[in-house]
Amino acid sequence: KAGVTQTPRYLIKTRGQQVTLSCSPISGHRSVSWYQQTPGQGLQFLFEYFSETQRNKGNFPGRFSGRQFSNSRSEMNVSTLELGDSALYLCASSLTGTESYEQYFGPGTRLTVT
Amino acid sequence: AQSVTQLDSHVSVSEGTPVLLRCNYSSSYSPSLFWYVQHPNKGLQLLLKYTSAATLVKGINGFEAEFKKSETSFHLTKPSAHMSDAAEYFCVVSFGGYGGSQGNLIFGKGTKLSVKP
Numbered sequence: 266k267a268g269v270t271q272t273p274r275y276l277i278k279t280r281g282q283q284v285t286l287s288c289s290p291i292s293g294h295r296s297v298s299w300y301q302q303t304p305g306q307g308l309q310f311l312f313e314y315f316s317e318t319q320r321n322k323g324n325f326p327g328r329f330s331g332r333q334f335s336n337s338r339s340e341m342n343v344s345t346l347e348l349g350d351s352a353l354y355l356c357a358s359s360l361t362g363t364e365s366y367e368q369y370f371g372p373g374t375r376l377t378v379t
Numbered sequence: 380a381q382s383v384t385q386l387d388s389h390v391s392v393s394e395g396t397p398v399l400l401r402c403n404y405s406s407s408y409s410p411s412l413f414w415y416v417q418h419p420n421k422g423l424q425l426l427l428k429y430t431s432a433a434t435l436v437k438g439i440n441g442f443e444a445e446f447k448k449s450e451t452s453f454h455l456t457k458p459s460a461h462m463s464d465a466a467e468y469f470c471v472v473s474f475g476g477y478g479g480s481q482g483n484l485i486f487g488k489g490t491k492l493s494v495k496p
Contacts, residue, residue: 269422298484300486307486308469308486308489309486310484310485355422357423367413367425367428368425368484369425370415370422370423370424371422
């Protein structure tokens with residue numbers, strides 16, 4: 266079974282631009298979660314999608330948004346990029362997102378904002 | 380407020396010696412607890428999880444962790460370190476979310492494990 270895939274793996278953007286990251290979950294998984302990893306703040310939860318609905322949201326500004334498609338693939342969008350948005354963005358999928366099921370992480374997209 | 384604290388940011392051991400990575404959590408509820416490992420330039424991999432069954436949890440690659448409610452701890456151990464264990468380890472707590480979802484996973488700051496030959 267293929268793992269979680271994220272595209273692109275690396276991205277360089279300029280302040281003020283917007284960016285869209287993509288995540289394809291493991292086949293059959295319906296829950297997709299997004300995390301931001303930075304050296305200073307560590308790993309922080311962004312949001313979780315299940316069956317095309319945002320089910321949980323972390324403490325991030327509205328510039329960060331996401332969506333999930335009917336095939337469970339998910340995208341996250343960051344508008345008006347700031348230097349502090351430079352981070353590794355990780356996507357994780359699980360069967361249902363409940364505590365009984367573990368999350369499987371993708372390799373991440375490294376975003377650099379200049 | 381819920382939180383998770385990894386007590387050491389860096390642990391260095393010699394190959395063949397025991398590994399102990401410490402994690403404490405703070406919660407009013409019964410949490411689910413996980414340990415994840417992240418090798419350089421790789422995603423996170425689940426080592427083991429505790430979800431209110433046996434308090435001693437065995438994971439992959441010889442790791443295990445013991446849930447101690449009285450101490451609010453979930454320390455990760457391995458009897459004998461291997462060079463391939465060198466990585467960053469994250470203690471993670473899930474307190475559940477809306478509709479029974481896993482909700483907000485709270486990650487510790489991570490412990491970098493170095494293994495000397």
